Amino acid sequence: MKLKKLSSMVLVAAIALTGVACGKSGDETQAPAAKSAGFKQYADIVLGEDFTDLEAEISFFNNRTDLDSEDYGGTTWKEYIEEFNKMYPNIKVNVITDTNYAEDAKTHLQSGDYETVMLIPAIDKADLSSYFESYGTLDVMNQQINYADHWEYKGEVYGVPSTATCQGIVYNKRVFEEAGVTEIPTTPDAFIEALQKIKDHDSSIIPLYTNYAAGWTMGCWDDYTGISATGDEAFTNNTLLHSTDPFKDYGDGTHPYAVYKILYDAVAKGLTEEDYSTTDWEGCKGMINRGEIGCMVLGSWAYPQMEAAGENAADIGYMPFPITVDGKQYALAGPDYCYGVNKNAPEDEKQAGMVFVKWMTEKSGFAYNEDGLPIVAGSTETKLQFDTVTLLQETPAVAGEEDLLNQLNAESELNYRAGGDRRIQLIIEHAAMGDMTLDEIVAEWNAAWTAAQDACGAERN
Amino acid sequence: MKWHKTRKGQQAIVIVCFVTVPLLLLMLFTYIPFGQMVQYSFFKMNYLTPPDKREFVGFKNYIDVFTRDDCFKALKLSAYYCVGALFQLALALFLATILSFKVKGGNVFKGMMFFPYLISGIAIGFIFKFFYTRGFVFDSILQMIGFDLENLPYWLKDQRVNNWSLVATSVWRYFGQNMVLFIGAIMSVDAELYEAASLDGANKLQQFRHIILPSIKTIVTLNVILSITGSLSAFEPPYVITGGGNGTGTYFVIMNEIAHVTQKVGLASAMAVVLLIIIFVCTILQKAFFKYVFRDADSTDESYSAKKARKSRMRLGRKESGR
CATH class of the missing domain: 3.40.190.10 (Periplasmic binding protein-like II)
Incomplete structure (x- = not known):
């Protein structure tokens, strides 16, 4: 083994040397010219x-x-x-x-x-x-x-x-239509109303499947609290870091609170599965395909998997997250x-x-x-019904604050968009038991966030 | 005469040579990492913090362990597992006693009851996840024998029962192993003792109380200590089945969360050290407890023997066979 390695290294070195020698012996200015003649870029x-x-x-x-x-x-x-x-x-x-x-x-x-x-x-x-x-x-x-x-x-x-994905909700079109939901809901209230309609129409259908047990599917909810809920490209990497009480109720159905409120209300009103502790990630794909589940909050990468999980691919659809900011809907889009x-x-x-x-x-x-979303510039070829939605990409953190989100996450233990699955699971638990309101839950988070901002020296505005 | 050529010298050389390797391995893989962990517990750091940027915080992590409400609340859950462990040992001892006498199909039963121990903890987790799912295996069986689904709790969701559900999986997994250990110990009891005892008119219960139990007290002590320690560090059932959700997060699960999700490595190390100390204390207390209990049993035995010559003969027989 060792000998082989050594000999191959010698070989590589020899080849490299000859390469260098060739480059040196030839006319140096001609090398790039020759390349542009034969080689064509994208x-x-x-x-x-x-x-x-x-x-x-x-x-x-x-x-x-x-x-x-x-x-x-x-x-x-x-x-x-x-x-x-x-x-x-x-x-x-x-x-x-x-x-x-x-x-x-x-x-x-x-x-x-x-x-x-x-x-x-x-x-x-x-x-x-x-x-x-x-x-x-x-x-x-x-x-x-x-x-x-x-x-x-x-x-x-x-x-x-290769393709690009965005953040929305994967749903069963047939279930929504049969329940009399003809327009795709664009606000939290309309969304909860739609779920209620599904439940009233056929109580054996689970309007919103939480995938509580899988864990990571819970952390996904955080992904909607930035661009989808605020339309602010800099929310996660900048705005959030310097906000006072970012999780508070803004009262207009936007911001992270609105996202968590949808989950809390859906669970509290019994619009999710009966027993969240035994949800099954692999099983849910077939269930939504067969129309036993109304919708699930997952990125568009999950859309083809739900289509492929059974015979009713045509029933599966993908809709924007039901939050409207100043009359417009936004979604986070990014390349795969x-x-x-x-x-x-x-x-x-x-x-x-x-x-x-x-x-x-x-x-x-x-x-x-x-x-996926189109990659070719100017193309509109996509199956996602996102025509009315403004697709945005997140802006990176400003220079010098690249690690601040991680530090705040560790300090506050909220793990926002960093595996904070337990935190979202707790929303479901408290909603199901009714022992804490969402306002009490977010008050705790805000307190932890503020303490972390103080500890990490992040300015608040 | 040179020292290394003497018998003593040779002996010493051989011993040193043989001991060095295991000691080195022990140091390298156990004590040095442990020392490092203790060192980490005094720092504020995550996994990727370079050594020069770690912040020394003294005993702050330890104070946090005792003042945070999630750490010690999690330790309370160990009480469930302790109760489970005691039940598990009682069950194992009971079955072991039955199975060490001639029972039809005894080996089949032994095999079946030992089998769960051979399955990996992760697989057991998945088995029981489905077992407890609403309307699945457990509920169907209970319905078959006349329970109404309406009256049954959600085994993993209802916080009044979900910890017991998890404890039950742990009992199911380990009681077979305890049982096999007990059977092994019981086998070593001289069969003549039972004969002598039954000639003297002792019933099975008396035989168990006065022959079997004293003979296997070492193994009982060992099993109890291992089970209690194990229940303090319960991890697999809650981690796999519920992911520590719904009020089932044991100390280990919380520690894992703090170390790997939140990346507070210092705090997690401090938690580990605290748990180690707790386990030490528990073990020492148990040792003392058993010393007390068994000494008592021996002394009553002696007082019996003073009164009854037969009993004393029996005890002698046992001691001889024990040696």
């Missing part, structure tokens, strides 16, 4: 015209093991690749999937021997350029795709999103995993990889098929 590639005779074998590493399976409800990897090969018959794509993607992808990167195209795992932006080929400058890429700045570093774009092209691959493979990424984005319909 924006310059015209699909179906350029490189149609390119011969290469590339590998594509991703997390969607379900698309490997023949009985996947939607389009499988095999079908995507067959379609791709109609346009590019000589580029062979080997798809590799992994259930433990987030961890394994990083291992692949560290080993130096990684796939031609892969979904960029959580790495530091500063390391992007050593692993991945740039698709082009931010200005150019902004014309091509949405969310170009997600994996941007020093003006270069290294990631193209992004494609990155291996910088250290041979030139023709790199080119083939880039062609493949552009094809996946523009021709494959992947984002549409997976119920």
